[in-house]
Amino acid sequence: MRILVVGGVAAGMSAASRARRHDPHARITVLERSDWISYGACGLPYVLSRDTRGDPGDFGVLVARTPEQMQDQGIDVHLRHDVTGVDAAARTVRVHDRDTGRTRTEPYDQLLLATGVHAARPDWAARDVAGVHVLRDIPDGQAIEADLQRGARRAVIVGGGYIGLEVAESLTRRGLHVTLLEHAGQVAGRALDPAYRDLVGQTLRDAGVDLRTGTQVRGLHTRAGRVTGVETQDGPVSADLVIVAVGVRPSTDLARAAGVRLGRSGAVSVDARQRTNVDGIWAAGDVCEVTHRVTRRRVHLPLGLAANRMGRVAGVNMVGGDARFPGVVGTAIFRVFDRSVARTGLTQDEADAAGLDAVSVDLSSRDHAGYMRDAHDLHVRLTAERGSGRLLGAQFVGVGDAVKRVDVIAALLHSRGRVHDLAEMDLAYAPPFSSVWDVLLVAAGRLGKAVREGQTGRPPPHPGA
Amino acid sequence: MRILVVGGVAAGMSAASRARRHDPHARITVLERSDWISYGACGLPYVLSRDTRGDPGDFGVLVARTPEQMQDQGIDVHLRHDVTGVDAAARTVRVHDRDTGRTRTEPYDQLLLATGVHAARPDWAARDVAGVHVLRDIPDGQAIEADLQRGARRAVIVGGGYIGLEVAESLTRRGLHVTLLEHAGQVAGRALDPAYRDLVGQTLRDAGVDLRTGTQVRGLHTRAGRVTGVETQDGPVSADLVIVAVGVRPSTDLARAAGVRLGRSGAVSVDARQRTNVDGIWAAGDVCEVTHRVTRRRVHLPLGLAANRMGRVAGVNMVGGDARFPGVVGTAIFRVFDRSVARTGLTQDEADAAGLDAVSVDLSSRDHAGYMRDAHDLHVRLTAERGSGRLLGAQFVGVGDAVKRVDVIAALLHSRGRVHDLAEMDLAYAPPFSSVWDVLLVAAGRLGKAVREGQTGRPPPHPGA
Structure with missing residues (x-):
């Protein structure tokens, strides 16, 4: 069994490692065009800002595993190797070695396209x-x-x-x-x-x-x-x-050359096992579409966790296992200066665009008990489906880890939970961490009413005002 | 309709406010033995530590609503009033007014015991x-x-x-x-x-x-x-x-005098509507037992959120509404110096004591991406039922809000979620907030294996070592 992985960052390396763990005998080769594998691209801004450990400007801290470490696991890694073509019928790829300048043909039994995205x-x-x-x-x-x-x-x-x-x-x-x-x-x-x-x-x-x-x-x-x-x-x-x-675009040149079908989003279309339409060719990571569990639609949402997860799924399946990618709920988080921002599910705009009858409530409160000196503003929008009360999404703007509350909503979206479920939850309370009624509970209480009363949840123009 | 509430802190004031909201005509009276109502007792240590806003040593910052504000809502509040007896047949209480030194009898249609706990x-x-x-x-x-x-x-x-x-x-x-x-x-x-x-x-x-x-x-x-x-x-x-x-003990003197049944825990036994066994008498807050949703047992777990919630439920029901207290999952959080600690559900010890076949995994990792300077240690224990994989609980020791991740587990406990559900979740990732695989996902991955393989999850003696 010969496994060939094109692309050695998140999805590619996750796939190679999982394949190795599930099949000690498979021959696993990773072909990476750059000098780097297995690094956290999301950390790039933080090396620049000097938020990372190590020497100033050392991008090496982002590397999770070196080619040598992969080699020790029995995974061949070839850096500076461009894959320039695929013959799906012959099950071979054409590889250009930039160091030697030579082009050769590599056979495969299973091929993973983990070519990611490129900046527009x-x-x-x-x-x-x-x-x-x-x-x-x-x-x-x-x-x-x-x-x-x-x-x-x-x-x-x-x-x-x-x-x-x-x-x-x-x-x-x-x-x-x-x-x-x-x-x-x-x-x-x-x-x-x-x-x-x-x-x-x-x-x-x-x-x-x-x-x-x-x-x-x-x-x-x-x-x-x-x-x-x-x-x-x-x-x-x-x-x-x-x-x-x-913005970014899925790097689909190779997929298209191999006859792999793309979805409407322009990213590679795969099933839940990360299989493309071409026999023996799989795809994983940012190059792929994913299923959005809230809308059940296929979308292109290139984010780190999903890429790693798809890689693992593909790795298991390529060596004969059976794993499935559960899809995403659209969770994302970022920091910008002293503010933290998070979202999951659908915004009101996205819910409207998806044809859902959605309603939102906005709450501007404090992340910790209001009388604590270290309490900061926390703005929350919670969105649900009118009538059914099914939660559809949440948006947070706050300070520090306070917006990690988004994960509670992400958990509820996975189980297609309702506003009422959230309102009943036994969330952690102590003054340094939240109000006795956490903002999530207060927002859920209000949204529950809006869902039942069919109120319009149209936003006030400035939740922070 | 005459509503009498004994105790004016968390449950009592929540009940009075809810009753007022649901019934604009009921006569609602709160009898409080101390000089204070409606304050956040959990904030007391933080006034002492100077973590609260306002003047140093000002405990008034903990007060959510003053007697005057309650009066404006049409709720009579009597401070320094001790309720010394109940005649459940006649539906009256005996009240001692400490200012005048006089004792009088007050009639009621519905009586709420929100007498809380006292320090042992x-x-x-x-x-x-x-x-x-x-x-x-x-x-x-x-x-x-x-x-x-x-x-x-x-x-x-x-x-x-x-x-x-x-x-x-x-x-x-x-x-x-x-x-x-x-x-x-x-x-x-x-x-x-x-x-x-x-x-x-x-x-x-x-x-x-x-x-x-x-x-x-x-x-x-x-x-x-x-x-x-x-x-x-x-x-x-x-x-x-x-x-x-x-420790604390439920203040059940009045309940016992009224013939109200206590549970095995020594706290007042109520149904999901906060009704006691005595007609016309309700109880809410720390004086009550609650249903632990994980074990389905009645326990005494006096905590702020549950007290407030029980108060609301009682308030609605006392004026003829129909609300139910959903129970708790045993969530608690506290800070001790530079460390934060949180737990929900059952510990391994508690699961063992409850006769469950439980297994735990321990993970010591980092709250943010490991290469970030502001990443801190985060120790997590996750506990599940062997075989079924049902999540039973989690424990966290970390820094700051990182342990608020406990709420994700609390959410899963409410829906009787499995380890597998947690492992699949689309949790928020960016380097200032977590690793690409959040500690919850890594712990879930390991626990999933332990649950299936029937490994012993017995703790290493020191997760921080």
Whole structure:
């Protein structure tokens, strides 16, 4: 049995390890195009911000397992190997070894595509200009770090999604003047309903970020091959460092070349066992669609935990086991300066778009007992289906770990729990941790009423006001 | 309709407010023996430690609603009123007004006993000695504060339960030398399994508390009516402040006088609607037994959230509504110095005692991604039923809000979830909040194996080692 894994980060390495654990005899090979495997890409902004252990600027702390450690487990890892083609009928791939410059053919019995995503680049960012970066992998991070050490002072970040927001914090904390350009009217547009996006935007401004929403980037200004600014419809913004964070796209070239079917989202379509439509070819991680358990739809939601989990599922199945990926409920969390943001399930906007009859309540309260000095504001939106009372989602904006409460809602979404179930829960109370009625319970009490009374749950414009 | 509520703290005031909301016409009277109503007794240690807002030593910050505010809601509140007897046949109570010194009879249609608990006092603490305190209510807190301001330097705390542990922190942070005497071999005996109790004990010692376990108190040393020390079997310990925190007892005198049945635990026996066996008499809050949803047994677990919830249920039912108390799953949380501790469901010891075939796994990991500077140790024990895989409980020792993860397990216990359900959950991941596989998921993965393989989950002696 010969297992070939293309891509050695989250899904790929999880698959290889699981396959090895379930089948001590299979020959397992991982082909990775870069110099790095098995690292936590989500940690890249935190190496830049100096939030990580180890030496300043050491991206190696993000590596969970080295090629040598994988080798010790009996997994062959080949770095700097590009897989350039697949012959699904012959069950071979074409591999280009960048060190030797040679191309060879590798046979497989089972092939896993774990090619992940790549950063989208608008036309104006297509050229290779010094000082212009995306932040997807360790070399990207190292290139940004090098520019910082070269003395970059003014950064422009294009795009206000998770990465853009996190990098805005990183670079501000490194002492740069940061301008964030977002083409939409608000940042965090895919994660939150409008009032909660406003809280995030306000957080950026309070931290000194020059946030410009509704801004289109037209091009770059350069001098001697290095960026000096960004041209917008409102004029130029000077910059010696530009981060392009306008989203990611599934890296499906290889899948398409192999005849693997993509879903409507543009990501690879797989079943719950991570099998593609092509015999002997599996896919896992950010390159794949996943089932959203709340809507039952197939969506592209590239996030770390799901990628690792899909990898494990594929690894078990490729050596003859039977594992299934349970899908996601759309949980995400991020920090931006002194604020933490989390969400799970559907926003009101997403529920509306999915054709659900949804209602939301908003609560602005405190994370700990109100009389405690260390209590901070915690804004919660809870969304449920009118009538049935089924919970649909939650959004949180607060401080520190307080927003990890999102996991309670994620747990309820897994079991298709109702608002009433939440309202009855015996949640932990002591003054340093919550009010006697935790914000989740208060919100559930109100939402229960809204669900029954058919009240409109339309948001007040600013939950923090 | 005349509603009489005896006791004006958590359950009593919740009941009065709910009754008022559901019946605008009922005559609602609250009789409270002390000068205070509607306060968060759990906050008492934090006024002492100066963790609360407002002026130093101001216990008023703990008050949620004043008698005047209740009056505005149409609820009569009588302070300094002792209810000394009940005639259940005549539906009257005998009330002693301490201000006037007069005793009168009050009629009722529905009577709620919300008399709470009182601090247990061993024989040696029965005498009224200056400098010897319990900490149950605001006057207790004020008396301790007065002793602190009088210049107390050496405190002895007797008892290592929640209150004793919290007060050890409060007094240490006020600059006192604190000795904690515990008759058992470890502190936190009712909350945690042995290895986790050790972590709590170590925390006390690291913080400079002189912790002496296995210590019996024989009596007090006094001079001129003021305490000067505590006599133990190992000799005397000098002290100018002694806190007796050896547990609480349900205040059932009135209930017994009225012919109300108590349960095996010694607390008042009620049904899910908070009805006692005596027609027209209800009970709610810490004076009652509750149903433990994991064991389905009736237990006495006096905790703030359940007290408030029972009060609401009783309030609705006393005015003709139909509400039910869903029971508890045994969730509790506390802070002791720089460590946070939480538990829900059953410990392994409790599961064994309940005759369940339980297995536990222990995990010592980090609350945030391991490469983050702000990651702290997080020790987790997860317990499940062998074979069925039903989750039975969890214990956490960590830092800050990280242990609020206990609420995810509490949510699962409510739905009688299995280990497998937890393992599949889409929990929130970003490096400042967790590892990609949150400790809950890692623990669930291991416990799933233990449950299937029938491994023994007997604890390693020190999870923190």
